[in-house]
Amino acid sequence: MPWGGLTTGRWSVKDNAPLVHYPQGNARTCLGFSLCSALHSINYQVEAKALHGELQARWRNKPMYATQVRAIMQHKCPNLCGRITSFRKGELNLLADVSDFPTVAILWATDGGIEHAVTVVGNWVFDSNLDRALPLSKGALDWCCVSEYKGVYWAMRFKP
Numbered sequence: 001m002p003w004g005g006l007t008t009g010r011w012s013v014k015d016n017a018p019l020v021h022y023p024q025g026n027a028r029t030c031l032g033f034s035l036c037s038a039l040h041s042i043n044y045q046v047e048a049k050a051l052h053g054e055l056q057a058r059w060r061n062k063p064m065y066a067t068q069v070r071a072i073m074q075h076k077c078p079n080l081c082g083r084i085t086s087f088r089k090g091e092l093n094l095l096a097d098v099s100d101f102p103t104v105a106i107l108w109a110t111d112g113g114i115e116h117a118v119t120v121v122g123n124w125v126f127d128s129n130l131d132r133a134l135p136l137s138k139g140a141l142d143w144c145c146v147s148e149y150k151g152v153y154w155a156m157r158f159k160p
Contacts, residue, residue: 017124017132022052024128029055031104031117032069033128038102038119039080041126041133047077066104066156073158080158087155094120094152095138105155109147114154118144 018041022033032055039048054072074081080102094105099122106117118141119126124133127144134140141149 017134018126019132020126020128020130021048022128023131030128031066031106032072034117034119034126035069035073035102035104037128037133038121038124038126039077041124042100042102042121044077044080047080050076066106066154069104070156077158080160083159085157085159087152087157089153090151092152092155094141094155095136098123098136099157101157101159103155103157106153107141107145108150108153109145110150111147113145113147116144116146 018037020034020037021040022036024030024033033052036048036052036055039045039051051072054076055069058068058072070084074084089108092103092105094103099120101121103120104117105120106114108114116127118128120136123136125136125140125144126133134143138149
């Protein structure tokens with residue numbers, strides 16, 4: 001399994017799950033690279049590659065910030081930024097408000113952790129630490145938090 005054999009007993013990666021084309025490796029690039037992989041999966045490969053190149057050039061081995069990713073998206077992928085909606089802590093329920101539009105989310109764990117971001121498109125969670133997207137579920141979000149998922153700390157949804 002792509003996450004080193006870890007299983008939660010609640011879900012498993014499907015063979016037909018979209019690939020994560022932009023892994024973060026050891027860099028703190030989860031917010032931007034998960035978005036690039038999600039874009040790639042919904043047939044915005046050119047935009048994903050352009051965004052990835054810009055992010056890689058600017059923030060190699062540095063944390064990415066949502067406002068910076070948003071600005072680069074608006075510059076490199078304007079056709080995807082017709083309407084950008086931001087959500088603050090507790091305003092978005094990823095499990096109930098499923099959208100076909102890319103939603104970058106900083107996850108909020110029950111231990112208070114807000115160190116990781118993923119991008120959700122439809123019923124897929126793109127975590128740049130994995131080889132493939134995970135089916136959207138509480139178990140998948142728990143795994144992404146490395147704790148128990150409490151909710152969304154902050155999110156941004158891109159619509160054309």
